Amino acid sequence: MEVDTSKEALREARKIAEQSDQGARNPVGLTGRLILAVTLCWSLFQLWYASPLPFIFKAGIFNDTQARAIHLSFAVFLAFMAFPARRKSYRNQVPFYDWIMALLASFSSAYLYLFSTELAYRSGAPTTMDLFIAASGIILLLEATRRALGPPLMVVALVFITYAFAGPYMPDVIAHKGASFNKAMSHFWITTEGVFGVALGVSTNFVFMFVLFGALLERAGAGNYFIQVAFSLLGHMRGGPAKAAVVSSGLSGVVSGSSIANVVTTGTFTIPLMKRVGFPSHKAGAIEVAASTNGQLTPPIMGAAAFLMVEYVGISYLEVIKAALLPAIISYIALFYIVHLEAVKAGMEGLPRRHTRTKLQALLSFTGTFAGLCIMGTAVYYGIGWTRSYMGDYALYMIGSALLLSYVGLVKLASLQPDLPRDTEATLSHTPEPGPTLKRGLYYLLPIVVLLWVPDR
Structure with a gap:
């Protein structure tokens, strides 16, 4: 009986570990194989980027900003695929809206890599498309954070984002003139001073x-x-x-x-x-x-x-x-x-x-x-x-x-x-x-x- 209890505790602990580290989903079939392939590609990319091989073969060389964009693109895609929106959501399959959010979040993150040349030419003057991608990326990143790590970290991020816009309405000690939507989105997403900064x-x-x-x-x-x-x-x-x-x-x-x-x-x-x-x-x-x-x-x-x-x-x-x-x-x-x-x-x-x-x-x-x-x-x-x-x-x-x-x-x-x-x-x-x-x-x-x-x- 004691052995059975220990086995049950072991299974429960492994279940908790999978939910915290690998996500609460366990998709089967083609979806499960796709998630496995994406994780393998992510690992291979990181190994390639960290190795001297790109400089030996003179191919596949990424600068820091491009590597960060690809890194985050893999991360947010897997966050939406592996972590359900709610505890009662599907466990063995990925609903269509998670596919849409995963692809959109991945594209928003890879935007700095895919259009790095165009962004360099219009530095400091983002277009409407740039701002839309930035806003979408931040919202989806907050949702991915909530799914993977829970609401507390997302709430902290929201407080600081709100502070950037609500500066004029704050007490004198912490008040500032505030940031416009264009400036905030450009700083948070398009440059390397926000999401794509030192921490990433x-x-x-x-x-x-x-x-x-x-x-x-x-x-x-x-x-x-x-x-x-x-x-x-x-x-x-x-x-x-x-x-x-x-x-x-x-x-x-x-x-x-x-x-x-x-x-x-x-x-x-x-x-x-x-x-x-x-x-x-x-x-x-x-x-x-x-x-x-x-x-x-x-x-x-x-x-x-x-x-x-x-x-x-x-x-x-x-x-x-x-x-x-x-x-x-x-x-x-x-x-x-x-x-x-x-x-x-x-x-x-x-x-x-x-x-x-x-x-x-x-x-x-x-x-x-x-x-x-x-x-x-x-x-x-x-x-x-x-x-x-x-x-x-x-x-x-x-x-x-x-x-x-x-x-x-x-x-x-x-x-x-x-x-x-x-x-x-x-x-x-x-x-x-x-x-x-x-x-x-x-x-x-x-x-x-x-x-x-x-x-x-």
Whole structure:
């Protein structure tokens, strides 16, 4: 009965995740294949734009404004296709009015790319068509925002848009002479100071690629690996599942940078186990949410705000990572300590191990694991720095060869270990063995090494 309950909770969590991240619709047939094709084209476009291939082949080169327009065109089209207008709307098909709004929103967004030459010639003097497209684009973008993120963000945007027109009627402290319709629409949509400004540029240049990286790594099994590693090291302690939830959420935040993704990937696993060892439902949920929210602070992949800081402040992303590392560590240590106090106060115990170990063996295992990670991190940091400083352009080939050899060796090591469980059934009664669990997915750390090395080149 308990397994059935955990399975039902897992299905419900996945449903919530799909509604928040992928939309509440699940179209079938030709429509479903079209949405899949559009998402694939969007990803391929972003990869092409971020790569040096356009300059190598001297084709398909987009400037920043054109890339932002195409990026937003894909986004608003998928927003209307994947998110219904109301909760009671169709789930397995897309109504005709959503098709119309999706195509119109996509065209309005791509307008800056399709007519970039004409807009450049009449800069500052928009035509009636320009203003109509701008007004339509803003209205449809607000609706897409409401569908994807809910009314609050749309209301905030509407307040500021209203403020642009209602300046003369405001209190003296915030009053201004107001903006005409022509000036406002041109500023909001036709230029790169409104919708197509810095924030959209950050999404185009950085956020999409990092989110894609995290999603691919998660699908490859990295999230499950980090969860199992946390449980193997901490599951046997007092309130072990709760402590493992804190650590696994931190490890998952390394590759996701999303609080929602953290809750879904780790919460479906950790919340039932926390309840099993004695945590009440509200405390289990609170611990998971608190730990998962910190995923947006955990380097190297953080929330969109980190990339906005890079763009606005003018510093490298590596500097942001260094600045965020200490607050992330402090927040997780504090949460870990609070969980320990709650577990001691309630007299909780952890999950038993399949094979009992002495305290000396446990201490040596933990110390060896920690020392190994520290040595690996030091070797990566200073080793890569040395190659970059003394080998110049050859550093890329040296690092590439070393990563390839490391990957082959780590995959070989992982193939000798038992497969990791992918549901809660296998770990409801015992804690996984640390050694085999840790060795099973060490190759997942290699993409993070590359991610830390490339921005500093």
